[in-house]
Amino acid sequence: MSDMLGTRDAYGKTLARLGEEHPEIVVFDADLSKSTRSAEFGKRFPDRFFNMGLAEQNMLATAAGMAAYGKMPFVSTFAIFASGRAWEQIRQSICYSDLNVKIVATHGGVTVGADGGSHQCTEDVALMRVLPKMTVIVPADAYETEQVIEAVVEHRGPTYIRLARSKFPVCYGPDCSFKIGRAHRIREGRDVSIIAVGLMVHEAMEARDLLAADGIDARVVNMSTIKPIDEEEVLAAARETGGIVTAEEHSVIGGLGSAVAEIVCEKHPVPVKRIGVQDLFGMSGDPDSLLEFYGLKARDIAEAAKVVLDESARA
Amino acid sequence: MGLSHQEVEELQEIARQLRIDIVEMLAKAGSGHTGGSMSMVEILVALYFRHMRHRPHEPCWPDRDRLVLSKGHGAPALYAVLARAGYFPREELSRLRVLGSILQGHPDMAKTPGIDFSSGSIGQGLSAACGMALAARLDKKDLRVYSVLGDGDMQEGQTWEAAMAAAHYGLGNLSAIVDYNRVQSDGPVEEVMEISPLAAKWQAFGWRMMEIDGHNLADVSDALEWTSGKAESPSVVIAHTIKGKGLSFAEGKASYHGVAPSKAELEQARKELAPKRERVVR
Numbered sequence: 001m002s003d004m005l006g007t008r009d010a011y012g013k014t015l016a017r018l019g020e021e022h023p024e025i026v027v028f029d030a031d032l033s034k035s036t037r038s039a040e041f042g043k044r045f046p047d048r049f050f051n052m053g054l055a056e057q058n059m060l061a062t063a064a065g066m067a068a069y070g071k072m073p074f075v076s077t078f079a080i081f082a083s084g085r086a087w088e089q090i091r092q093s094i095c096y097s098d099l100n101v102k103i104v105a106t107h108g109g110v111t112v113g114a115d116g117g118s119h120q121c122t123e124d125v126a127l128m129r130v131l132p133k134m135t136v137i138v139p140a141d142a143y144e145t146e147q148v149i150e151a152v153v154e155h156r157g158p159t160y161i162r163l164a165r166s167k168f169p170v171c172y173g174p175d176c177s178f179k180i181g182r183a184h185r186i187r188e189g190r191d192v193s194i195i196a197v198g199l200m201v202h203e204a205m206e207a208r209d210l211l212a213a214d215g216i217d218a219r220v221v222n223m224s225t226i227k228p229i230d231e232e233e234v235l236a237a238a239r240e241t242g243g244i245v246t247a248e249e250h251s252v253i254g255g256l257g258s259a260v261a262e263i264v265c266e267k268h269p270v271p272v273k274r275i276g277v278q279d280l281f282g283m284s285g286d287p288d289s290l291l292e293f294y295g296l297k298a299r300d301i302a303e304a305a306k307v308v309l310d311e312s313a314r315a
Numbered sequence: 316m317g318l319s320h321q322e323v324e325e326l327q328e329i330a331r332q333l334r335i336d337i338v339e340m341l342a343k344a345g346s347g348h349t350g351g352s353m354s355m356v357e358i359l360v361a362l363y364f365r366h367m368r369h370r371p372h373e374p375c376w377p378d379r380d381r382l383v384l385s386k387g388h389g390a391p392a393l394y395a396v397l398a399r400a401g402y403f404p405r406e407e408l409s410r411l412r413v414l415g416s417i418l419q420g421h422p423d424m425a426k427t428p429g430i431d432f433s434s435g436s437i438g439q440g441l442s443a444a445c446g447m448a449l450a451a452r453l454d455k456k457d458l459r460v461y462s463v464l465g466d467g468d469m470q471e472g473q474t475w476e477a478a479m480a481a482a483h484y485g486l487g488n489l490s491a492i493v494d495y496n497r498v499q500s501d502g503p504v505e506e507v508m509e510i511s512p513l514a515a516k517w518q519a520f521g522w523r524m525m526e527i528d529g530h531n532l533a534d535v536s537d538a539l540e541w542t543s544g545k546a547e548s549p550s551v552v553i554a555h556t557i558k559g560k561g562l563s564f565a566e567g568k569a570s571y572h573g574v575a576p577s578k579a580e581l582e583q584a585r586k587e588l589a590p591k592r593e594r595v596v597r
Binding site: 026047048050052053055057058059060061062063064065066067068069070071073088089092093096097098 | 447
């Protein structure tokens with residue numbers, strides 16, 4: 001069993017550390033700083049931390065003003081409030097002018113758990129991916145989160161980073177090497193590819209073991225940058241393995257699965273199956289039962305991979 | 316310190332000439348927002364030609380005062396002012412709303428020198444101005460951030476989120492000016508969605524408040540002087556204005572909110588806005 005670490009915990013620690021060498025970093029939160037862990041930065045740098053109260057639209061546009069002035073704002077709240085409630089502010093005030101605002105949203109996906117469907121955001125990647133200029137990143141674990149935060153500080157432009165409430169099993173160690181726009185092929189494989197993000201990278205690795213037991217050699221790719229997506233890696237999966245399963249803790253509409261399907265359909269059609277939330281809202285429950293309920297477990301991925309294999313064999 | 320009679324006259328003359336520029340631009344473009352451009356001319360003239368510290372030849376000068384035009388549809392007025400101030404050649408004004416122009420239908424900071432923030436979606440500007448004011452304070456810079464708002468901004472909830480935050484953070488370096496022309500796209504504001512009592516609303520949110528005639532340049536200038544005084548809280552000037560000011564056919568009419576003058580109306584406007592005397596100021 002791998003260690004369990006929180007991506008939001010890694011965010012809070014990393015941001016507070018980077019605040020030292022980057023005086024231009026300012027941080028905003030909307031009364032959820034204890035939950036998002038942005039409060040860690042606030043404790044270290046109270047002058048550069050702004051609690052905006054429950055006013056997300058104002059928070060995002062205020063951050064835009066800060067960026068227009070020359071600061072580097074990090075803005076945190078839950079994924080649904082950042083990407084949903086303040087979507088138009090992100091479009092008009094941030095992306096339209098290509099402003100350097102980093103949105104780090106926690107509580108993405110159904111593993112939010114007991115708070116229920118109102119708080120389980122399964123639409124944010126779709127909402128952010130459609131915006132011109134926006135970079136969208138979903139780290140696979142706490143170690144990758146740390147590197148993602150370091151990388152986006154060096155990157156200029158609007159960025160959306162999706163983190164989770166629950167602790168994730170660790171896929172990497174401190175030696176992982178994240179680069180914006182570059183997928184990581186975690187495991188080689190010839191028969192089928194699993195392209196995953198976030199928590200689902202771990203499920204994909206377990207699915208690979210299940211498939212191996214049946215003599216199927218599955219490739220596992222962590223596509224942590226969903227936009228700009230690593231097109232070459234998607235096409236390599238299509239060409240070299242002939243079929244793809246995508247896996248995300250997000251709606252199958254508009255997220256990673258859509259992004260992969262767009263490329264595959266246009267450039268190298270092969271069978272694709274999308275594991276994700278099937279156009280449904282979430283509900284209360286413990287995270288693991290919710291993953292089971294919505295068909296987001298390793299065995300769901302493995303079954304989809306077998307279907308893809310059958311389809312590509314028939315093709 | 317108030318303006319001298321001569322200074323008022325000079326600013327009035329600039330305003331008169333800019334009104335012609337605005338009507339010409341809009342007529343050439345064949346679309347755009349006449350009413351809300353004409354109503355805030357004196358406000359922008361007093362800001363750019365009297366109160367703001369800015370360098371037209373160095374648009375990104377870090378210590379400049381900033382302006383966020385939250386009512387972005389008033390862009391033609393701002394463009395006319397910026398061209399006159401020297402941010403870009405006046406010839407650009409004839410390319411308003413044309414493909415590839417630096418002058419978009421609504422302000423775009425990435426395309427137009429002198430635009431401090433992009434706008435167009437009503438209700439977002441005051442928040443951005445708050446961000447700039449917070450940043451300036453963090454850097455201990457003695458600069459001021461201005462935001463010009465319209466009636467529509469008063470209806471957007473986000474404006475009041477920003478008003479709350481500006482007071483909470485004690486942004487004494489922030490001045491809002493409301494171009495209160497009382498007419499919006501669908502009709503009189505009081506019929507569409509009443510926003511009064513405006514003064515009481517701002518005061519309740521913790522702002523210093525002053526009400527003026529927004530077409531009286533001496534008043535506008537005095538009010539802007541007042542907002543720039545040392546204070547622990549943000550200031551708002553509620554400028555009572557006339558939509559379409561200066562154009563007899565458009566004054567007070569919702570039908571000219573988002574409509575440009577026709578060719579015949581342009582001719583009429585040129586006559587109505589012609590100089591009253593021979594004297595022409597630089």
